[in-house]
């Protein structure tokens with residue numbers, strides 16, 4: 001959707017001329033959707049601590065220039081800051097597909113893959129805990145079998 005700057009009519013994004021007032025939308029579209037403008041908007045969004053908005057602008061920017069590793073690197077940093085390691089990893093894979101010798105990204109990928117497995121382990125431990133009965137949990141903590149009597153005789 002693109003809003004005409006002259007008459008405010010909402011046009012389909014692919015329209016080059018406003019359906020309503022017939023003004024030329026091409027230049028305006030370039031202005032609104034240029035990757036560097038979106039990139040700057042992403043930086044603004046970060047200044048306002050809105051990393052979700054920043055991600056969205058960068059993803060738009062990447063749609064326009066899909067091989068821009070600068071945008072991808074920016075996305076990687078954002079996803080790392082919000083601990084979305086899998087998304088960060090996906091962009092790093094894309095960066096390496098374009099620039100396979102990018103040592104900084106290779107190093108970062110190793111670091112992140114360690115964090116992903118740590119996150120998996122923590123999740124597994126949490127799931128196990130959630131599925132554990134109180135008696136199992138008691139046994140795990142104290143090494144003793146749990147029974148109501150145990151509770152009554154303590155103290």
Ligand SMILES: [Zn+2]
Pocket residue numbers: 004005006007008009018019020021022023
């Ligand atoms: Zn118009």
